[in-house]
Amino acid sequence: MTSCGILVTGGAGYIGSHTCKALAQTGYAPVVYDDLSNGHEEAVLWGPLVRGDIRDTARLTKAMADHDVFGVIHFAGLIEVGQSVHRPDLYWDCNVNGVAAVLEAMRSAEVGRLIFSSTAACYGTPPNDSPLSEDDSLNPINPYGDSKLAGERMIAAYCAAFGLTAVALRYFNASGVDAEGQVGEAHYPETHLIPLAIEAALDATQPLTVFGDDFPTDDGFCIRDYVHVTDLAQAHVLALEVELGASGFEAMNLGRGRGSSVMEVIDAVAKACGRRPAYSLGPRRAGDPPMLVAEPSRAMARLGWTPAFTDLQAIVDSAVAWRRHRRFGAPASLKSVA
Numbered sequence: 001m002t003s004c005g006i007l008v009t010g011g012a013g014y015i016g017s018h019t020c021k022a023l024a025q026t027g028y029a030p031v032v033y034d035d036l037s038n039g040h041e042e043a044v045l046w047g048p049l050v051r052g053d054i055r056d057t058a059r060l061t062k063a064m065a066d067h068d069v070f071g072v073i074h075f076a077g078l079i080e081v082g083q084s085v086h087r088p089d090l091y092w093d094c095n096v097n098g099v100a101a102v103l104e105a106m107r108s109a110e111v112g113r114l115i116f117s118s119t120a121a122c123y124g125t126p127p128n129d130s131p132l133s134e135d136d137s138l139n140p141i142n143p144y145g146d147s148k149l150a151g152e153r154m155i156a157a158y159c160a161a162f163g164l165t166a167v168a169l170r171y172f173n174a175s176g177v178d179a180e181g182q183v184g185e186a187h188y189p190e191t192h193l194i195p196l197a198i199e200a201a202l203d204a205t206q207p208l209t210v211f212g213d214d215f216p217t218d219d220g221f222c223i224r225d226y227v228h229v230t231d232l233a234q235a236h237v238l239a240l241e242v243e244l245g246a247s248g249f250e251a252m253n254l255g256r257g258r259g260s261s262v263m264e265v266i267d268a269v270a271k272a273c274g275r276r277p278a279y280s281l282g283p284r285r286a287g288d289p290p291m292l293v294a295e296p297s298r299a300m301a302r303l304g305w306t307p308a309f310t311d312l313q314a315i316v317d318s319a320v321a322w323r324r325h326r327r328f329g330a331p332a333s334l335k336s337v338a
């Protein structure tokens with residue numbers, strides 16, 4: 001019988017834990033590999049946890065062999081655009097050496113399929129207002145995006161040379177939370193807009209700072225494409241068995257294809273919480289492009305993927321429900337870092 005085991009690096013984190021749930025619901029057996037530096041043991045609910053660093057090739061190889069996995073979904077890494085500008089050393093080390101270790105371990109353990117967490121940050125600042133397609137130029141403007149694009153290129157080279165197959169999924173802004181509240185979003189420190197705006201609405205001592213109101217957009221605020229994490233999780237499951245062409249590698253955007261400004265997010269949070277988040281205006285955050293919106297038709301055609309959450313308000317509502325009843329995560333640790 002073919003193995004149904006999947007090694008999920010970073011599976012104790014936000015997107016990884018939601019993906020483990022989707023994998024288990026589809027009949028796969030997720031094995032989480034995570035050092036818990038930013039993840040939560042309480043989020044590992046659908047299979048075993050192997051604690052280890054993503055740069056440890058030997059430990060990864062052993063985990064793949066011990067659990068007889070046939071694929072790897074690689075989420076583990078550092079994720080903050082702003083931090084990457086101030087500490088590029090951390091991002092090149094963890095995100096690039098992490099991919100190298102995963103690829104070498106896959107070669108040793110003879111594991112054939114990789115799904116990689118990539119990002120809209122690979123595109124940099126788009127040249128115009130059109131949604132971004134995979135054929136648009138890749139010019140990251142921060143070390144986080146650089147490190148992810150380097151990961152994609154290393155993976156594509158391994159596919160060409162060593163016969164692995166891989167899909168890089170370029171997420172736009174992961175948001176929202178599992179409808180049953182089994183897992184959720186609990187980053188420390190939290191830097192993402194939606195959870196911070198919710199905290200500001202529910203706790204007057206945690207005001208939000210809005211990073212800039214002078215962007216070249218209709219209302220002057222940054223625009224992002226917020227896509228529900230359960231929809232992202234579903235795309236990973238679909239990507240595991242998609243047929244790939246001769247190169248063995250494909251990159252696909254995952255977004256709703258709709259942009260929302262920071263002020264539209266604040267409005268949706270106000271509606272969901274019944275109270276407007278307190279906020280002050282700050283300077284632009286280093287490394288923030290004005291507008292990132294996906295053209296997601298390739299993932300829809302190639303994977304048969306359709307995002308179930310089409311509406312920003314429903315995404316924000318799910319995040320508010322988690323904040324009110326969360327299973328893990330402590331509000332006192334919430335802190336914005338620019």
Ligand SMILES: NC(=O)c1ccc[n+]([C@@H]2O[C@H](COP(=O)([O-])OP(=O)(O)OC[C@H]3O[C@@H](n4cnc5c(N)ncnc54)[C@H](O)[C@@H]3O)[C@@H](O)[C@H]2O)c1
Pocket residue numbers: 009010011012013014015016033034035036037038039040052053054055074075076077078079094117118119120170171172173174175187
């Ligand atoms: N959140 C987003 O909007 C977004 C958007 C685009 C891409 N991504 C990518 O998706 C992936 C997951 O993001 P997330 O929001 O779930 O982040 P997260 O921080 O919640 O999860 C990352 C997990 O990786 C683990 N990890 C970090 N460094 C590690 C190391 N050295 N060794 C082993 N484990 C390590 C952490 O403990 C954590 O559980 C990341 O690769 C990120 O770059 C996220």
Ligand SMILES: O=c1ccn([C@@H]2O[C@H](COP(=O)(O)OP(=O)(O)O[C@H]3O[C@H](CO)[C@H](O)[C@H](O)[C@H]3O)[C@@H](O)[C@H]2O)c(=O)[nH]1
Pocket residue numbers: 079080081118119120121171172173174191192193194196208209210211212222223224262285288292336
């Ligand atoms: O306290 C805050 C936090 C964010 N923002 C603004 O809200 C928007 C969204 O910011 P997030 O930090 O929530 O998300 P990013 O767009 O910076 O980054 C996310 O999407 C990227 C891809 O576009 C990366 O992949 C990254 O990992 C992921 O966190 C941005 O315009 C940002 O300037 C604020 O105004 N105040």
